[in-house]
Amino acid sequence: TTHTVTVEPIGRQIACREDQNLLDACLRNGIWMPHSCTHGTCATCKADLLDGDVDHGDASAFALMDFERTEGKLLLCQACPRSDVTIEGDIEAEEGLEFSPVRDFVGTVTEISDIARETRLVRIGLDSPMEFSAGQYVSITVPGQDCTRTYSMANPPSQPEAIELNIRRTPGGLASDGWVFKNLAVGDQVELSGPYGRFVFRPAREEKVIMIAGGTGLAPILSMIRHILSDPSTTHELHLFQGARQEVDLYAVEELRSLAAQHPDRLHYYPCLSDEEWDGPRGLVTEVLDEQFDRLREHVAYVCGPPPMVQAATKLLMRKRLFPRDIFHEDFFDES
Ligand code: FES
Known part of the structure; x- marks a missing residue:
């Protein structure tokens, strides 16, 4: 059985099966809703049920308390419709950003x-x-x-x-x-x-770009760089700090070096090694960045890597005068 879900405040109507959770239905229709664990424990996806009935699924008693259920709250990643429903969530629309349906x-x-x-x-x-x-x-x-x-x-x-x-x-x-x-x-x-995911390149932010990547956290940043340098409509200037322990841990180096050589005004590349002497920059990405830039007003930063690196980098960027709205980041767990 399929029900109609009205999503406020945008008033869009989408279909959702009885065995499908509301978060999945939203994402598959290109409506981005905040979420994180998708297992009913973190409460990031909490939203309001304005009308209709849902099955709350495996929502944990901590993430969604009894009184909240009575007050008409639900967890989008757990709730499945039992009738046509109207829900209201935190749809942060950001100008110039569109997300493709899942x-x-x-x-x-x-x-x-x-x-x-x-x-x-x-x-x-x-x-x-x-x-x-x-x-x-x-x-x-x-x-x-x-x-x-x-x-x-x-x-x-x-x-x-x-x-x-x-x-x-x-x-x-x-x-x-x-x-x-x-x-x-x-x-x-x-x-x-x-x-x-919302860790995406923002073409409308035309400031100079700082990119900081640790380990395979380089992947999404590599996608951005390949995209930006091959798209004639973008003119962004990029500074990439790629961190690894030793030279054997670095990848995509040849491609990035040759892109930097082809676009000397657009891509500045700093592969940084923390545990080995070599002829490139030596130290943690944050140390090398700290030496390169005094102050970082009028920049946008994209940071992706293991959580401790992301935290250290965010702290440094803020010390150099970037605001949270200028820093986009993704924690990248090299999980199991
Ligand atoms: Fe964590 Fe729904 S995303 S509770």
């Missing part, structure tokens, strides 16, 4: 290659092109396991037929160690959905 895809692995220590590039051809914005990610079902993993696209949106993922091995990890680095092979089929 869809399901079947992919076929076309390439697996080692690109750095414990790091693989996996390329997946899709059964239909995926529209997305540079910086977004997909959710892949791990075969034989009842779970999914998320990975950012490293390819630019202008190449929608196949996605490139950069995956680092986590020892003992169910998905990376138990699948991607074990038995994943060219020709395998995978099920995935996407695109997700």
Whole structure:
């Protein structure tokens, strides 16, 4: 059975099945709602039920208290409609930003290659092109396991037929160690959905751009750089700080060096090593950035990497006078 969901304050009407949660229905219709865990525990997706009945699913008693249920609150990632409903959520519309609807895809692995220590590039051809914005990610079902993993696209949106993922091995990890680095092979089929995420390039912000990436957190930033430098309508000047421990951990270096050589006024590239002497910048990304820039007014920053790096980078950027509205970031867990 399918019900009609009216989404306020925009007044859009979408369809939602009884076995589908409201968050999924919104995302698949291109309506972005705040969310994080998608398991009913974080409460990021809390919204108002203005009219109609829902099944609250597995909403935890902490994320959604009894009195809130009575007051007409729900968790979008858990609630499924039992009648036509009207809901109201925190739809933050940001000018110039549009999100493509989430869809399901079947992919076929076309390439697996080692690109750095414990790091693989996996390329997946899709059964239909995926529209997305540079910086977004997909959710892949791990075969034989009842779970999914998320990975950012490293390819630019202008190449929608196949996605490139950069995956680092986590020892003992169910998905990376138990699948991607074990038995994943060219020709395998995978099920995935996407695109997700709000860590996207904002073309309307024309200030100079600082990009900070740690490990495979480079993937979404690589998608942005490939997109920006090949799109004649953008003129942004980019400063990329890529962090790794040792030279064997760095990837995409040759491509980035050659892009920087081709676009000397547009891309300034600082690959930084924290644990090894070499002929490039030495230190943590934050240390190298600190030396390069005195003050950072009139810049926009995109930061992606392990949570401690993202925190340290955000702190430094704010010390250099950027505001939270100038800093976009994504925590990138090299999760299992
Ligand atoms: Fe965390 Fe719904 S997204 S509770």
